[in-house]
Amino acid sequence: MKNWFKNIDSNLIRLLIITMIVFIIMAALVPSKFLTLRNIESMSFQFPELGLLSIAIMITMLTGGIDLSVVGIANLSGIFMALIFTKVIPEGTSGFPMFLYLIMGIIVGVSTGAFAGYLNGLLIAKVGITPILATLGTMQLFTGIAVVITKGFAISGFPEAFLIIGNSKILFVSFPLFIFILTTAGISVLLSKTSLGINLYLIGTNEKAAVFSGIRKARVLIKSYMLSGILGGITGVIMIARTNSAKADYGSSYVLQAILVSVLGGVNPAGGFGKVIGVVIAVLALQFLSSGFSMLRFSNFAKEFIWGAFLLFIMVLNFIQNRKAAKNIVKKEDLK
Amino acid sequence: MKISASKNMLKRFRHEFIILAIIVVLSITIGSINSQFYSVGNIYSLLKSTVIMGLFALGSFLVLVSGDIDISFTAIGVFCMYVTSKLVLLVMPGAGIVLIMLIAGLMGVLLGFINAVFISLLKMPGLIVTLGTGSMIRGFLLTFIGVRIINKLPDSMIAFSKITLLHKAQENGHIVGLSIGFVVFIAFAILIYLALKYTVTGRAVYALGGDRVATARVGFNITKVQFFIYGTVGFLSGLAGVTHSSFMRNGNPFDLVGTELSVIAAVVLGGTSITGGKGTVFGAVLGVFLLVLINNSLIMVGIPSYWQRAVVGIIILLSTGSVALQERRSRGV
Numbered sequence: 001m002k003n004w005f006k007n008i009d010s011n012l013i014r015l016l017i018i019t020m021i022v023f024i025i026m027a028a029l030v031p032s033k034f035l036t037l038r039n040i041e042s043m044s045f046q047f048p049e050l051g052l053l054s055i056a057i058m059i060t061m062l063t064g065g066i067d068l069s070v071v072g073i074a075n076l077s078g079i080f081m082a083l084i085f086t087k088v089i090p091e092g093t094s095g096f097p098m099f100l101y102l103i104m105g106i107i108v109g110v111s112t113g114a115f116a117g118y119l120n121g122l123l124i125a126k127v128g129i130t131p132i133l134a135t136l137g138t139m140q141l142f143t144g145i146a147v148v149i150t151k152g153f154a155i156s157g158f159p160e161a162f163l164i165i166g167n168s169k170i171l172f173v174s175f176p177l178f179i180f181i182l183t184t185a186g187i188s189v190l191l192s193k194t195s196l197g198i199n200l201y202l203i204g205t206n207e208k209a210a211v212f213s214g215i216r217k218a219r220v221l222i223k224s225y226m227l228s229g230i231l232g233g234i235t236g237v238i239m240i241a242r243t244n245s246a247k248a249d250y251g252s253s254y255v256l257q258a259i260l261v262s263v264l265g266g267v268n269p270a271g272g273f274g275k276v277i278g279v280v281i282a283v284l285a286l287q288f289l290s291s292g293f294s295m296l297r298f299s300n301f302a303k304e305f306i307w308g309a310f311l312l313f314i315m316v317l318n319f320i321q322n323r324k325a326a327k328n329i330v331k332k333e334d335l336k
Numbered sequence: 337m338k339i340s341a342s343k344n345m346l347k348r349f350r351h352e353f354i355i356l357a358i359i360v361v362l363s364i365t366i367g368s369i370n371s372q373f374y375s376v377g378n379i380y381s382l383l384k385s386t387v388i389m390g391l392f393a394l395g396s397f398l399v400l401v402s403g404d405i406d407i408s409f410t411a412i413g414v415f416c417m418y419v420t421s422k423l424v425l426l427v428m429p430g431a432g433i434v435l436i437m438l439i440a441g442l443m444g445v446l447l448g449f450i451n452a453v454f455i456s457l458l459k460m461p462g463l464i465v466t467l468g469t470g471s472m473i474r475g476f477l478l479t480f481i482g483v484r485i486i487n488k489l490p491d492s493m494i495a496f497s498k499i500t501l502l503h504k505a506q507e508n509g510h511i512v513g514l515s516i517g518f519v520v521f522i523a524f525a526i527l528i529y530l531a532l533k534y535t536v537t538g539r540a541v542y543a544l545g546g547d548r549v550a551t552a553r554v555g556f557n558i559t560k561v562q563f564f565i566y567g568t569v570g571f572l573s574g575l576a577g578v579t580h581s582s583f584m585r586n587g588n589p590f591d592l593v594g595t596e597l598s599v600i601a602a603v604v605l606g607g608t609s610i611t612g613g614k615g616t617v618f619g620a621v622l623g624v625f626l627l628v629l630i631n632n633s634l635i636m637v638g639i640p641s642y643w644q645r646a647v648v649g650i651i652i653l654l655s656t657g658s659v660a661l662q663e664r665r666s667r668g669v
Contacts (some may be wrong), residue, residue, distance in 0.1 A: 068597060123653065128660040130610055136601045137652035144646025151642050252594075256407075256467065263464045270461070301483070305475025312454070312468035319458050 010325075011266050011318045012278050018314065019285040026292030033295045041174060043287050045167075045242065048180035049235050051283040053254055054261035055187055056231035058279050059224050061262055062191075063204045064271030065124065065131035067225060071254045072142035073116045073232030075247065078239055079146045081109040082155040082246035085162060093159075102162050110233040116142055117229020121222030139255075146248035156245035166241030176238045183234060187227070188276040200224055204271025257307075261286060264311050266318075285310070351607030354662055355622045358655050362629055370636045376504045377512040378636070386628045387517040388583070388592075390621065391576035392599045393606075394521075394528050395569035397620040400603055401532075402565050403545035403612025404455065404462035407600070408470030409573040410592040412447045415477045416440040416570075417577030421587040422482065424490050433492040433582075440574035447473060448570025449563060456562035474593055486587035493582040517579050522621075524572065529617040537564050545612025602627045605656060626655060 026034045033039060053070055060067040084105040093101060116138070123134040168175050191197035199220045202210040211217050240246045259269075265282035267274030286307060293303050367373040392409055399406040420440040424431050447469075454465040500513025532538035540561045543551040552558055581587040606623025608615025630651045634644050 123657065127657045128664050129653070129656045130604055130660075132597075132610060133601055133604050133656045134653070136597055137649050137656060139649070140645050140652060141649030144644070144649050147642050147645055255597075256471075259463075260467050260471070263467065269463050299479060301475050301478030303475070304471045305479055308468045308471030308473075308475060311464070312472070315460055315464050315468070316454070316458060319460055323459075 010321065012275065012281065014317065014321070015264070015266065015278065015281050015285065015314060019281055019288065022285055022288045022292070026288055026295075030292065030295040034292060039291060039295075041169070041172075043291050044174040044177040046291075047283050047287040048174075048176040049238055049242075049251075050254060050257060050261060050286075051180055051280065052183060052231050052235045052238070053258040054265070054279050054283055055184060055276060056228040056235075057258045058262040058265070058267045058274050058276070059187070059191075059200070059231075060131065060228050061204075061267050061269050062200045062271060062274055063221060063224055064207070064269075065221070065224075066135065066259070066269070067117075067120065067228045067232075068132065068135040068255055069116070069120060069139035069142055070135075070228055070232040070235075070258070071251055072139040072146070073113050073229050074236040074239060075250055076116065076142045076146045077109040077112040077233040077236030078246040078250070079149055079155065079248065080112050081105045081237065082158065082240055083149070084108055085158045086155055089159065098159060098161055102159065105162070106237055109237050110230055113229040113231070113233020113236065114226050115229070116232070117226040118222060120229065121225035124225065125218035125221040143248055150246075150248050152248060154245045154247040158240065158244055163241055163244055166238055166243070176242065179234065179238060183231065184276050184280055187231075190227075191276060196220065196223055201272055204268075204273075206272075257286075260307065260311055264314060349616070349618075350662070350666060351659060352616065352619045352622055354659050355606060355619065355626055355655070358658070359622065359626050359629060362626075362633075362651075366629075366633045366637055369638070373633065373636050375506060377506050377510070380500075380512050380514045382628060382632055383518045384515040384583070385632050386624050387515065387521045388576050388580045389595070389599055389602060389628060390521040390624045391524065391572050391579065392595075393603050393620050393624045394524055394617070395572040396599050397603045397606075397608055397615060397617065398528065398541060398565050398568055399462065400600070400608045400610060401545045401612060401615050402541050402562070403548065405600070405610070406451065406462050406466045406566070406569055407596045408447075408451060408466035408473060409569055409599075410594070410596045411470040411473040411477075412444050412570055413573035413577035413580070414589060414592045415447065415473050415577070416443045416574035417581045417592075418477060418486070418587055418589045419443060419481060420574070420578060421486050421489055421493070421581060425486070425488075429490055431490060431492060433496045436490065436493060437575055437578050440578045441571040442574070444570030444572070444574030444577075445567045446570065448566040448568070448573075451569075452563045452566035455566065456559045470593075470596075477589055481589075483589060485589070486581075489581060489585065489587055493578065494585060496579075497582045497585065515583075517583065520575070520579070524575075525617050525621050528568075532617065537561055541565060542613055545609075545614070547613075598627065601652070605652075605659070607659075627652075 053074065056070045057067055084101070089098070089101045120135055120138055123129050123138070124131050165175050170178055191200065199210070199215045202215060203217060203220060207217070239250065261282045262274065262279055263269060264285070265274070265278035267279065289306055289310060290303055293306060363373070372378060392413065395409055396406065417440060420436060420443060423439070424436055451465055451469055454460050454469070455462050496516070499516040501516060501519065503511050503513045505511050532541060537560070540551060540556040543554070543556060544558060544561055548558070577592065580592060584591070602623040603620045604610055604623070605626060606615070606619035606621070608620055630648055634647055635641070639647055
């Protein structure tokens with residue numbers, strides 16, 4: 001057991017070093033563009049969305065589940081907020097009333113996420129549907145509801161004050177990055193310091209033992225999917241504030257990307273292992289690769305290729321190292 | 337404990353029966369709203385719609401039974417389709433469809449073997465490997481081979497889409513036939529069923545999903561079994577790719593990728609356990625039928641197109657939910 005955690009940590013350190021190497025290589029290749037304040041800033045506006053979605057998926061992976069609906073949740077939350085901003089707020093509102101309306105919109109968005117996650121949790125924990133099927137179904141359902149509301153069109157034109165969330169900076173730190181840091185710190189504490197977090201890891205490590213030791217599995221599972229939904233809702237806030245529009249099927253390729261980021265960050269899709277910091281490093285690594293190769297004028301498709309290669313490279317490295325480590329401790333029977 | 341044979345059957349195929357019942361109930365409902373549903377033309381077109389997802393699902397089924405997961409098969413399919421079409425157009429535009437399918441299939445086998453190398457020799461989880469290889473294969477295709485839609489496919493591919501069997505005249509005088517693609521799909525389903533039931537490697541696929549360590553101790557060559565699995569997935573994907581472009585009458589390198597999760601959902605819906613060791617070909621085929629029925633028949637019931645996704649979601653949840661509840665009850669939980 002201890003050995004496993006040790007492995008996870010050394011994997012994280014390796015990922016961190018490789019991420020730094022990627023950063024240095026990119027900086028060396030295109031120093032005039034990559035190392036500019038402008039690039040750092042623009043990166044800090046880009047990755048928080050994918051980062052939050054990846055952490056949402058990570059939380060569900062800790063129990064051996066998955067949440068394919070998280071992008072659907074983000075879009076649905078975005079659309080409910082967009083409705084409030086465009087239909088509810090009377091024209092000419094400003095100052096404090098405007099502030100209250102914005103808060104109301106954000107609360108509606110995030111609670112949409114929580115409710116959607118609650119529904120996922122119910123379907124998985126109470127009805128007993130496999131997570132991949134349940135969330136594939138709700139992904140269709142949430143996106144479907146969003147399509148019904150918008151008839152497929154984008155809603156745009158939000159109050160200036162709201163757009164601040166997606167487009168402004170607080171002391172050199174972009175607002176989305178600020179939200180990202182706060183949220184990940186919160187989730188990190190939640191996972192490592194609270195009983196909910198520890199129960200999540202236990203269910204993913206050994207479900208039966210966890211149940212027999214008195215953990216109320218259904219409740220923990222429901223909470224984990226709610227948490228994932230809330231993160232989806234927060235992502236929705238950032239998404240519509242950054243693009244000034246809400247659309248039913250925005251960012252559908254985010255789902256697989258977020259899974260890629262989580263496994264790259266050392267999350268075990270079968271449950272039990274994974275840390276927030278790993279996912280954060282992984283999303284940074286992909287952002288550096290992605291920005292760097294953009295500056296080298298690579299197409300998006302080439303980036304897809306490079307992301308895949310990067311994932312395999314890191315994973316092969318981890319597996320070889322871990323096997324070496326395992327062999328040193330116990331001479332295991334070779335299963336060939 | 338003696339249970340009568342029929343009861344035993346019912347128990348063994350409980351899941352399949354539930355799915356079948358759902359298909360029947362849905363069909364009756366749709367048919368009672370729009371009698372056009374029962375027309376030969378519609379049934380033939382529904383069956384044709386199952387072919388691509390079905391071929392992919394057979395491969396996915398094998399992987400899931402062996403206790404792993406593969407999401408690169410759509411990328412393999414589109415890669416084989418596009419590269420084969422280009423190659424054939426360049427070198428021998430007159431090639432027959434069987435040869436074209438063989439080329440695409442073998443290309444798929446090679447790509448599947450790449451997955452097998454990582455999964456089997458390096459013992460890495462399939463999801464991680466195929467996330468990587470899938471995006472590499474598609475990225476490679478779109479970066480180095482082409483992004484342009486091939487509008488003029490080899491003649492034999494176009495001809496293939498027009499081959500039909502069991503011709504029937506419809507009320508309006510049109511003669512409709514069942515696409516040969518469906519026959520290909522069912523033939524491969526039977527082939528895989530037989531391979532799983534009667535060959536040692538086939539039995540080993542189930543064993544591997546049940547208990548990997550025990551499978552190795554009994555003396556199965558796991559490496560061989562996994563190369564068989566991922567090679568077959570590749571072959572079927574190549575076939576699905578070519579059939580897809582033949583049906584669409586063009587070769588679009590942006591097609592197919594993005595459907596992999598629905599394919600896996602169809603297989604799991606059909607009763608294949610996502611943790612391995614359990615599942616039947618029949619169930620997987622039924623799962624595909626159910627999803628295709630849901631996806632393609634809403635228009636017949638008069639549901640406006642922008643309602644489709646929501647209704648598809650609800651029906652998926654209702655079907656999977658009723659199966660899950662049934663199984664809970666049967667286990668007495």
